[in-house]
Amino acid sequence: MTSQTHSLLACSVLATLLSGCAVGPDYVRPQAATATQFKELKGWKQAHPRDNLLSGNWWEIFKDAQLNKLEAQVATANQSIAQAEAQYHQAQHLVQSAQSAYFPTANVSAVANRFRAASGQSVAVRGVKNLFGIVGTVAWEPDIWGSVRRQVESNTGNAQASAATLQALRLSIQATLAEDYFQLRALDAQAALLEETVAAYQKTLGITQNRYAVGVVAKTDVLQAQTQLESVRAQAIDVGVQRAALEHAIAVLIGKTPAEFSLAVAPLATTPPKIPVSLPSELLERRPDIASAERKIASANAQIGVAKAAFFPTLNLAASNGYQSNTLSTAFAAAGRYWALGPAGAALTLLDGGAKQAQYKQAFDGFDASVAFYKQTVLTGFAEVEDNLAALRILESEAEVQDRAVSAARQALTMTNNQYQAGTISYLNVMAAQAAALNNQQTAVKILGERLTASVLLVKALGGGWNVAMLPTPAEAGGVVKWTDILPYPVN
Secondary structure (H helix, E strand, O other): OOOHHHHHHHHHHHHHHHOOOOOOOOOOOOOOOOOOEEEEEEEOOOOOOOOOOOOOOOHHOOOOOHHHHHHHHHHHHHHHHHHHHHHHHHHHHHHHHHHHHOOOOOEEEEEEEEEEOOOOOOOOOOEEEEEEEEEEEEOOOOOOOOOOHHHHHHHHHHHHHHHHHHHHHHHHHHHHHHHEEEEHHHHHHHHHHHHHHHHHHHHHHHHHHHHHHOOOOOHHHHHHHHHHHHHHHHHHHHHHHHHHHHHHHHHHHHHOOOOHHOOOOOOOOOOOOOOOOOOOOOHHHHHHHHHHHHHHHHHHHHHHHHHHHHHHHHHEEEEEEEEEEEEHHHHHHHHHHHHHHEEOOOOOOOOOOHHHHHHHHHHHHHHHHHHHHHOOOOHHHHHHHHHHHHHHHHHHHHHHHHHHHHHHHHHHHHHHHHHOOOOOOHHHHHHHHEEEEEEEHHHHHHHHHHHHHHHHHHHHOHHHOOOOOOOOHHHHOOOOHHHHHHHOOOOO
């Protein structure tokens, strides 16, 4: 046959090897439980679900400038996010590592040997001899059964899952920061309320002391007024302890030590916003933790193909070309050149004590576990949405009732103070009215803080404006491969 015929035959064989089948099941996304409507959406007050859809900067719906500044620092300074970003890049490089198996490996080696053969052998050459040589070797294992392709597919799924996990962590930290911030502002409101109460109680104490001085009331009334005043002062101090802990937590979330960060006291002026709620079926596309769990299934599915390919024979091809001489000056002379095609070999494991069978079954077990985890993540996601929908709806009704209770308690306190000063009732009635007014006002502040926290958690449960289209594509999951990456020495 002519050289052209040999070339065509070689190309045909190569194409056949490269187009080998990929064993193992092709991935099909499993079905997960869903519903046509959220149960707790009944009575939910929103104009249109599509209005004001959440964006990536979801916290801006609260219209709090200080919160916006703090959230902007999370992406650049939070160390947990930095760790997750590094893990995502690590996953990308694992994809590149798997892709490298598509290509042959090339090695070059040089040898210098000085020896003296045994003189008792008939083939021995007298005297001391030198041998110099250099050889280049190319080896390749064709991906006949798709083991490499399945491994690349598996690593790509893991990289995409890592990207979704990064987003889920980012969303979680952003939500935690918003929760801590609103809890801190609720404490500021509690502190302001207690300060007002202390001022009012001091005024009441002064009136009681004056009445005692002229003999209108007993000493017990003064002592009771002092007790109530100091009790409220103690509550105000305790609020400071809780506020300090939240301020320290916020500092860590934005990548600072507590000593570097302080947050000035400010009133709780934020009201819970109206949050757009999409259809339950869309939740699967909007939560990054669900997307991460789904991508892990795809990775586990590809591992079944990797394990199955191990049952089939492997083919190894090699070629070498080099020079050899007994003198260094003629090491690259044409006469010293040699080449070799091979060794080419195929290998098939006939008996391994059941190791491959165990790995194959293990791959199926891993797939089943990933599916179960995915379905559980979906159920958890639906439950979180329902929980916070119910919380917001119920807390809104509770806030309306509580506001009426606060108004009534204030009116009752005013009337009780007037009656006490007129001498028609005892100081015990004043204490009861003061305690009722303070407790109802504190409850109102607590409810507002809970409503803001539930709003944050609902945004988080809905995915925070993320959607599955933001996942890296398979090409992006493999990262950017630079020409320096194939160099035989490390380049950062």
